[in-house]
Amino acid sequence: MKIFSRITLFFIFGLLIFFCVIEDVVAGVALQALQNDCARVEQLSLEKDDIRDMELALAVDTLEYNWTVNESNLCYLVNHKNIQEVGVEISKLKVYQSENDVKEFRASLEAVKFYAHSYRHFMGANLHNVI
Numbered sequence: 001m002k003i004f005s006r007i008t009l010f011f012i013f014g015l016l017i018f019f020c021v022i023e024d025v026v027a028g029v030a031l032q033a034l035q036n037d038c039a040r041v042e043q044l045s046l047e048k049d050d051i052r053d054m055e056l057a058l059a060v061d062t063l064e065y066n067w068t069v070n071e072s073n074l075c076y077l078v079n080h081k082n083i084q085e086v087g088v089e090i091s092k093l094k095v096y097q098s099e100n101d102v103k104e105f106r107a108s109l110e111a112v113k114f115y116a117h118s119y120r121h122f123m124g125a126n127l128h129n130v131i
Contacts, residue, residue, distance in 0.1 A: 023077050023123070024123075026073055027074060027119070027120075027123035028120075029070075030070035030071075030074055031116050031119055033066050033070060034063075034070065034112070035113065035116045037059070037062060037063040037066055038109060038113045038116065040059050040062075040063075041056065041060055041093075041109060042106075042109055042113075044056045045102075045105065045109065050100060051100055051102055051105055052097060052098065056097065057097060060090075060094060060097060063112075064090050064091075064093075064094070067086055067090055068087075071083060071086070071087065078123060083119065085115055086112055086115050089111045090112060092104070092108040093105060093108045093109060093112070
C-alpha cells in the first residue's frame with residue numbers, strides 16, 4: 001500500500017509539472033506574438049506621418065486578430081479580467097488610427113507593450129508565482 005501511495009504522489013507531481021510547463025509555453029508564445037505584432041505596428045507608425053495608412057491598418061488588424069485568438073487560449077490559464085486591458089487598448093488603437101490621433105495612438109501602443117511585458121511576470125511557472 002505504501003508503494004502505491006508513493007507512485008500516486010509522483011504521478012500527481014509529474015502531472016503538475018507537465019501543466020506548469022504547458023502553461024508557460026502557451027503564455028510565452030502568446031505574449032511573444034503580441035510583442036512582435038506591437039513592434040511591427042510601432043515600426044510602421046514611426047515611418048508614417050498619417051497613421052490612416054492601409055499598411056498600418058492591416059498591421060493593427062493583424063494585431064487585433066492574433067490577440068483575439070491568443071486571448072481565448074490564455075483565458076483557460078488566467079482570469080479573463082486580468083488580460084482584458086489589452087483588448088481595450090487595441091480597440092483604442094483602431095479608434096485613434098481612424099481619427100489620425102498620432103499621440104494617443106502611440107500612447108495606446110505603449111500601453112499594449114507594457115501589458116505584454118508585465119504579463120510575462122505573473123503568467124507562467126516561476127518560483128515567485130508559487131510563493
